[in-house]
Amino acid sequence: MTTRAAVILDEEDLRIPAEVYTLAGFRRWSQGDEFPERGRIDYLDGEVEVDLSPEDLYTHSVVKSEIATGLHTLVKKTGRGNVFIDRTRIVSPAAELSVEPDVVVLFWESLQSGRVREIPSAGKGEGRYIELEGAPDLIVEVVSDSSVRKDLKRLPAFYARAGVPELWTVDARGESLRFEIRHLGPSGYEVQAADDEGWIVSPVLHHRFRLRRSRGMLGRYTYELDQAAGPA
DSSP, X not given: OOOOOOEEOSTTOOEXXXXXXXXXXXXXXXXXXXXXXXXXXXXXXXXXXXXXXOOOIIIIXXXXXXXXXXXHHHHHHHTSEEEEESSOEEEETTTTEEEXXXXXXXXXXXXXXXXXXXXXXXXXXXXXXXXXXXXXXXXXEEOXXXXXXXXXXXXXXXXXXXXXXXXXXXXXXXXXXXEEEEEEETTEEEEOOOOTTSOEEETXXXXXEEEEEEEOGGGOEEEEEEEEEXXX
């Protein structure tokens, strides 16, 4: 057995206890009062990944808000479930995974079927929850400079192992905007092809989507998530 010592990452005393290198130990830490309130801290099958970098305003924060707003409007209109943004912890014992994606879509039917469970927050009373355990219906990850390999390579494999039906990936850092919708198939995620006008079908949401970027006031990036009815 490998013995691990507690790790202190920076001058602000971000202390990672030795026992968090199992999923059960990480969950106890992430549910407790000593878990940090800033940064993104994920558990990926025995590894704890910490990202304390601030989000880039116009290649991460703004695009994440646009997508979350568009998805929330659609899901609320159809009455199918909820949309969560930031600090929503998803846990998959099957994939040995505990993460906080940028955006999460969860349908009521997934809760009713037991595919996803809401984990109560200890001592907070009825109706208070701290985790979603299982495979939510859709996850969105926006690529950051500090997490390129994790967002594009490692997390998709973990989300597929967890059984998440659909993954959206956005990379807005370069001159060209990259927007992909991946649907889970028998051998992993399959990228949905875009048509000539940039529309991509979401099998989970039964809509087509297109993400556009332009320069707005003061030359800052603005984004538009277009949506249209798609095949059922």
